[in-house]
Amino acid sequence: MPRSHIHRYRVAFVDCDPAQIVHFSNYFRWFDTASREFFTACGVPSWRDTERDSGIIGTPLVDAQASFRNPATYGEDLDIESWVEAWNTKSFVMRHVARRGDTVIAEGREVRVFAVREAGDPTRIRAVPIPAAWRALCE
Template identity: 35%
Template sequence: MAIDYRFKVRWGDTDPAMIVFFPNFYRWMDEATHEFFEAIGYPTLELMETEQVGVPLLESKCQFRTPLRFDDEVVVKTEVADLQNRIFKLSHRFYRGETFIAEGYTLRAWTSFAGETPKAVPIPDSIREKLAAHLEGVESI
């Protein structure tokens, strides 16, 4: 089950031809990740302040199908593509209305910032359950 992140393309997101400059897709995937965690009940700021946990980026990729332009209304649909002990992958699919624009992923590590050096740690069971409920291809009951 996907979590939707909606936004409108702004003038500063585009090049002189009013087409979105590609690095913005990576920024939006990051924003969609934070919106995803807030939607499942674990806002990023709260995780950092109360648990000293973050989800730093390990890898990211995006494939572009058709351009976005200034003033387009966009939906990024985010789902869990893979869930391991300490690492998870989120898929992000971009749409303008029914038009499929791009797809990408972000690979992240569940990381404790409690010590001197950040360290990947196991994802707690309570959060793992919430992530598993959003695995690609899993329909809610």
């Protein structure tokens, strides 16, 4: 298995819907946080530093999917394991598995790109080739 990182999260009451189970949208937030934490654990600099040094502003999503296997509720500790499943020239696929102990709660798949701001219009971004040094840190 490729290099992975585990992000622990304790479910808060505010994360739950009226049935007292985690609202599905929270998993996407947690997967996003786990993605950044993965890169930090691998030694990739903060996005503020990468923007200053190379223009790369981060790894925006271009596709996201999730499957919900079992419910979770407030007070429970979830371990979200994240890894890069596939590297392409300008995009990569991240996988996430949220577990409560040995029980799989949710699984996620994200397609992300490394992005820079457009030179003539800083409100627009574009994908750039994945930096080889950062990929090597994460493999």
